[in-house]
Amino acid sequence: MRRAPTSPSRVDPEREAALADLDPLTVTKLWDNPCWLSFRLNFIAFRFNDPVYRWIETRYGLVRPEFVALYAVGLKEGVAAKNIVASSGLPKNTLSRAVQKLLQRRLLKRETDPADLRSYVLHLTPAGRNIFDETMGPMIQHQATMLAGLSGDEQRQLCVLMDKLVIASPNWPQELQPEPHKTTGDLS
Template sequence: MRRAPTAVSQVGTAREKALSELDPLTVTKLWDNPCWLSFRLNFVAFRFNDPVYRWIETRYGLVRPEFVALYAVGLRDGVAAKNIVASSGLPKNTLSRAIQRLLQRRLLRRETDPEDLRSFVLYLTGPGRAIFEETMPLMIQQQTAMLSALTDAEQRQLCELMDKLVIASPTWPNDLEKEGTAS
């Protein structure tokens, strides 16, 4: 079994104490796991997403796909639904329903794309912008708390490494059976 790579310099009393406070299965998944990358990415993402999306749903009545769409448009007004699908990893039909609900709630508005008159682009309305602006500090606070274990240089390095993975993602298989991995 391939173990997760570890840095020898990380071994120390503080690390040993931290490990003793983790669930034993979490420790196993960290160091005795052939899919170490998937575990780490999912664990960290869940620890960010779960409290954030629960708070947003409770406060604004928006489920995750709805907020994913609202957040995307908040980052870049005038974006098409297909771009939200491509950047979120959520299925097209899920995001389509989410966008319809946001349009019905008047948190988004749809306009004809001036560059392609057959397509539509999305914009935040005033209430949609207010939700986006109100959620950002909480999300930044959660991210800051999570990144506080890293130095500024480590945070930059992590960002650069994650950038490389995202940029390489179009080359990854989308369907494992088509790639010949099914038995």
């Protein structure tokens, strides 16, 4: 199997020692895997998201889709639900239920979109703003802890590289188009 371009070198004992603390399957999935990028991104995202969403659900009674919607509106007041769907990857029906619960709990309010009177936009209520503001500090600190292993220059470089991937993402296929399997009798 092809190793990832950034797989640990056998001559780098410090990295090898650090990998010894990880589960062997995790090491395999993250380093001995031709799809290393997606597995590493998912691994890092999970390490951020899991404790954050568990804490938010325990403290505020908000499940992940609800907080995703609240957080999106906190970042940009006056967005439509369709914008949250596009930016979050959540299914439209899941987000719709989440927004309805946030409206019922009076954490969000819906107003007519001044740019399109047939549409609605979402805003935080004062209670919703309080939750958004209270969650920002711990989330920023959690991110800082995760980034502490990188120098300032490395953090900026990571940000630039992630920017490039995000900007290129509209050009990625939305569905896989695997090559057809050749049968053993196929000579072409």
